Amino acid sequence: MASIDWSSKIADYLNMGVDTLGSRGALLAAIGSSVQHAIETRIGRHLDVQTHTEVYDGNGHRILFLRWDPVVSVTTLTVNGATIVVPAPDTNAYPPSQIVIRDRNSLAYTDGGFFSLGYGNVIVTYTAGYAVPPDSIVQAGILWGAAIFRDRDRIGISSSGAAGQTTSFTRDLPKHVEQAIAAYVRWDKPC
Secondary structure, three states: OOOOOHHHHHHHHOOOOHHHHHHHHHHHHHHHHHHHHHHHHHHOOOOOOEEEEEEEEEOOOOEEEOOOOOEEEEEEEEEOOEEEOOOOOOOOOOOOOOEEEEOOOEEEEOOOOOOOOEEEEEEEEEEEOOOOOOHHHHHHHHHHHHHHHHOHHHOOEEEEOHHHOOEEEOOOOOHHHHHHHHHHOOOOOOO
16 A cells, blocks of 8 residues: 555645644554545445466356456466466457457457366466556545545544533545545445
8 A cells, every 4th residue: 555645745734733643643654545445445446456376267258357447467367377467458469369368357359269177277366457557436435535534533423412422433435535435436345
């Protein structure tokens, strides 16, 4: 979770000076990291590029869907013990590649082949996540992180009655965050 500098982004939004950032930077970074984790959990994607090594069962089809997206690159692909080269998505290779990255989250045979049926016969090492996180997600995270920082003595309080006798708490994402990230939610979230 290193590509977004949450402490400086939240501090800039709150108009904090450099002195305040120095004393509160660790707290702002922790808040930002927690916000990022909550957003990633909700959308089912990483805001940073991460490497995954996964084992799949061959499905008998020409397309194999990966657990994480958007796929940036495939480092290694082994099918039934044979290593197959997968070019970068923006590369025009000649001769044409046997397998290519398709639709940000899948691999497809281009030569008529298929991922033969089998248990654990496909091993993929790949990187997935946003190389540049979408601005709307980052802005929602900044707003949420700033609200947490400002209201840190009342975190989670959703309502309170007269003289503070009735108090209820919530851990839901704020509505403005839900709306900002709705377009990025992966409905078939990874296991």
